[in-house]
Amino acid sequence: MQEESWGRLIHASREGLKELPGVDPAAIKWDPEEAVDIPEKAVDFDLEKFACTAYGLRDREERAVKKVRIDIGWSFIRKKKAEAAVPAGEGDEDEEDAPEEEEEEEEPPDMDLNCSFYDAKGEEIQVINFDSREGEGASLSGDDTVQDPDKVTAHESDRIGFPVDESIFVDFRLIPKKTKNIVVGVTNYSGGGFARVKKLYCRIVDITQEKDPAQWRDVFVFHTDVKECTDPSKSGLIIFKLFKESKASxxxxxxxxxxxxxxxxxxxxxxxxxxxxxxxxxxxxxxxxxxxxxxxxxxxEEEEPEDDEDEEGVIKDDPDAVNWNWRVRAMNMFVSGENWEEAAEDVATAATFEGERDExxxxxxxxxxxxxxxxxxxxxxxxxxxxxxxxxxxxxxxxxxxxxxxxxxxxxxxxxxxxxxxxxxxxxxxxxxxxxxxxxxxxxxxxxxxxxxxKKHGSGVYWDKHGACLTGTWEKGILQGEGIYDTEAFQLVADFKKGIPVGDVIYTLQAHRTKNWRQPACKFILAEHGPTLTHGGSYSIPPGADADLPEGEDEPVDDDAPRMPKHPDYNGLKYVPHISNPEPVPDIPFPGDKIRPSPLKxxxxxxxxxxxxxxxxxxxxxxxxxxxxxxxx
The missing domain is CATH 2.20.110.10 (Histone H3 K4-specific methyltransferase SET7/9 N-terminal domain)
Incomplete structure (x- = not known):
C-alpha cells in the first residue's frame, strides 16, 4: 500500500476507477479482484456516474440511482482474558488432576452503525442507528437481529466476502426534501476506541430494482485498517458521506x-x-x-398534500431530482464522545465541508x-x-x-x-x-x-453623486480639520469640526463653472476664463449645539453592513459674510489633479x-x- 494511501477500494467497473483524481490508470488491471490504493485526492466521485460504469452504461439517464443499501462489517483482533494471579502454594495439590480449561476471549467491542441526515446549513434532520431504526426514507437492519428477515448477509457481486453486520437502506425519493448531506459512521461506546478493530468494511449497493436482486450492483466497496488508532477517546469513525450537489454548480x-x-x-x-x-x-x-x-x-402549506405513492404502490420520482447529483466522499475521520450526539458538531462539520483534511x-x-x-x-x-x-x-x-x-x-x-x-x-x-x-x-x-x-480614517477624497468632491482628513468616519469642498460652481475651504464647517471660511466663485453653456450664448455675460471671485465669511454653531454632534460613525449592528455617508445636521448653523467686496483671483481648474475613479461595478x-x-x-x-x-x- 502506498504511504499516502489510507484505504483500499474494490469496484466492479475498472473504467470508473481510472477517472478518480490521483489514481494511476496504468495501475488499474483487468482483474476485477485486484484492489486499488486510494490516494487522499481520490475520495470524491459522482454516485450515478460510477453506477452507470458498473452496469456498463455510458448515459447516466439509463441508470438513475434511486435507492441504495449501505452495508458495514468489521473484524476484530482476538484478545484473551487476563488470568488472575494465584498465590504461591495454593492449588498445587490438585493442579495435575484438574481438567484443562479453555482459554476465554474478551468480549468484542459493541460496534454500531450510524447515519445522520443534514440540510445544507448543517442542521440535523434525522438520525438512523440502533436507538432509532426507522426514519423518513431510511431504515436500519442487523445488529444481532439474527431472525431479522431483512438482515443482509451477502450477494453475488460481493468481491471480498466480508460478513455484513449492519445495513441501512436509503431511498432518495422518500428522504426529507431538505436533505443535502448523509454522513455514515461506526461507533464503539463499549470502551477502548478502535484498538481491537482490525478492519472495517463498507459497501454501497444500488438496489433501485429492489425486487430483482440480479440487478443489484456494487457502486462502492471499501475496506481500511484502523488498528493503528490506539487513542481510546476516539469512539467514532466517519467512513464516508453522501451529498447532493446542484448540476448547475x-x-x-x-x-x-x-x-x-x-x-x-x-x-x-x-x-x-x-x-x-x-x-x-x-x-x-x-x-x-x-x-x-x-x-x-x-x-x-396552502395546497393539499400528495401521496408519495400512486395507486399501484409505485414511489413517485421527485421532479427536482434531475437538477441534482448525489456524490460520495470517503472520509476516514475519527471523532470523540460518549455517544453520537456528543460528536454532533464534528459530524455536522464533516457534512457541510467539501475538501481535504490533514493528518x-x-x-x-x-x-x-x-x-x-x-x-x-x-x-x-x-x-x-x-x-x-x-x-x-x-x-x-x-x-x-x-x-x-x-x-x-x-x-x-x-x-x-x-x-x-x-x-x-x-x-x-x-x-x-x-x-x-x-x-x-x-x-x-x-x-x-x-x-x-x-471606518474612514486618514486622508481621503469623497465624491458625491453630483460630481462634487470633498478632500480632507477623517477621524473615525467623521471629517475633522481642514477640508476643501469643490464643485463645478464654487470651492469652499474651511475647518471642519465633527463634519461641520466652523470658523472662518473662503468661498471662491467661478463663473465659467456655473453652467455648461456654449460660448456664443453667453459671451456678453461671462469671459472665457472668468471672472473668478473670492470672498470670506464665517460659520458659527450656537452654544451647546455641538454637544449633540457625533464623535464618530456609530458601530453598525452588523459588521458587514454598508456604511452610507452621514450628512451632518446643519440646523442652527449661521453664516456671516465678511464686510468687504469680493476680490478677483486666478481661475482654479476643476477638478484639478483629482480624478474620480472608475465605478467598481x-x-x-x-x-x-x-x-x-x-x-x-x-x-x-x-x-x-x-x-x-x-x-x-
Missing amino acids: KYWEWKKTADGGDVLGGLLSAEKPLKESLELLIEEQQVISGQDLDKEDEEE KGWRCDPCSKAVYNNGDIYYGGYINDRRSGKGVYVFANKGAYAGCFKNGLRSGYGMMWYPDGSIYEGQWHKDKMWGIGQYDYADGSTYCGKWKEG EKKYSDVRLNEPLPPPTFSAPPPPPPADEDDE
Whole structure:
C-alpha cells in the first residue's frame, strides 16, 4: 500500500476507477479482484456516474440511482482474558488432576452503525442507528437481529466476502426534501476506541430494482485498517458521506478540471464584470442553503398534500431530482464522545465541508467549499482548520466578498459587494476595511482614501453623486480639520469640526463653472476664463449645539453592513459674510489633479488585483501591523 494511501477500494467497473483524481490508470488491471490504493485526492466521485460504469452504461439517464443499501462489517483482533494471579502454594495439590480449561476471549467491542441526515446549513434532520431504526426514507437492519428477515448477509457481486453486520437502506425519493448531506459512521461506546478493530468494511449497493436482486450492483466497496488508532477517546469513525450537489454548480463545474488552481479565477469570469459572476454565485447560494425550499414549503402549506405513492404502490420520482447529483466522499475521520450526539458538531462539520483534511483531521485544502449554519457559503483555501489564502465568501444576505483571508478573517487585498449595491475594493485587516481602499456607495457617491477598523480614517477624497468632491482628513468616519469642498460652481475651504464647517471660511466663485453653456450664448455675460471671485465669511454653531454632534460613525449592528455617508445636521448653523467686496483671483481648474475613479461595478476579474499570485500564509510569525499611518494611532 502506498504511504499516502489510507484505504483500499474494490469496484466492479475498472473504467470508473481510472477517472478518480490521483489514481494511476496504468495501475488499474483487468482483474476485477485486484484492489486499488486510494490516494487522499481520490475520495470524491459522482454516485450515478460510477453506477452507470458498473452496469456498463455510458448515459447516466439509463441508470438513475434511486435507492441504495449501505452495508458495514468489521473484524476484530482476538484478545484473551487476563488470568488472575494465584498465590504461591495454593492449588498445587490438585493442579495435575484438574481438567484443562479453555482459554476465554474478551468480549468484542459493541460496534454500531450510524447515519445522520443534514440540510445544507448543517442542521440535523434525522438520525438512523440502533436507538432509532426507522426514519423518513431510511431504515436500519442487523445488529444481532439474527431472525431479522431483512438482515443482509451477502450477494453475488460481493468481491471480498466480508460478513455484513449492519445495513441501512436509503431511498432518495422518500428522504426529507431538505436533505443535502448523509454522513455514515461506526461507533464503539463499549470502551477502548478502535484498538481491537482490525478492519472495517463498507459497501454501497444500488438496489433501485429492489425486487430483482440480479440487478443489484456494487457502486462502492471499501475496506481500511484502523488498528493503528490506539487513542481510546476516539469512539467514532466517519467512513464516508453522501451529498447532493446542484448540476448547475459553478464550483463543481470548475472542480472537475481544477488541480489546486486559483479558485477565484475558476469561479469568476475573466470576460464578464465581477458583479455578474458574483450574482450567479449568490443565486446558487440561495439554492444550496435551501432558501428556495423554504419558499416552496410556504406555497405547499396552502395546497393539499400528495401521496408519495400512486395507486399501484409505485414511489413517485421527485421532479427536482434531475437538477441534482448525489456524490460520495470517503472520509476516514475519527471523532470523540460518549455517544453520537456528543460528536454532533464534528459530524455536522464533516457534512457541510467539501475538501481535504490533514493528518490531524483539520480542514486543509486550497480549493474547498464550506456551508455554514447561517446559510453563508465559502469557496477557497483552508489551512489549519481556518480560511486562508484566496477565496469567495457568499453571505446569506446576498452580499459577497472575493479576496484574501488569513487566520479565518478577511486580511490583505479584497473586494466586498454589499446587499444594497455598495462595493468596496482595497485592503483589509482582521475582517475590517483597514488601509487604502475605494468605497462606491449605493447612491452613486465614492470615497477613496484611508480606512481604519472599518471606518474612514486618514486622508481621503469623497465624491458625491453630483460630481462634487470633498478632500480632507477623517477621524473615525467623521471629517475633522481642514477640508476643501469643490464643485463645478464654487470651492469652499474651511475647518471642519465633527463634519461641520466652523470658523472662518473662503468661498471662491467661478463663473465659467456655473453652467455648461456654449460660448456664443453667453459671451456678453461671462469671459472665457472668468471672472473668478473670492470672498470670506464665517460659520458659527450656537452654544451647546455641538454637544449633540457625533464623535464618530456609530458601530453598525452588523459588521458587514454598508456604511452610507452621514450628512451632518446643519440646523442652527449661521453664516456671516465678511464686510468687504469680493476680490478677483486666478481661475482654479476643476477638478484639478483629482480624478474620480472608475465605478467598481464595471470592473472585470482581469482589471483588479484578485488575479495576482498570493504567497503561502504563515502562522508561526506574528501578524503584521495594520497598514495605517503611525500618526493615526
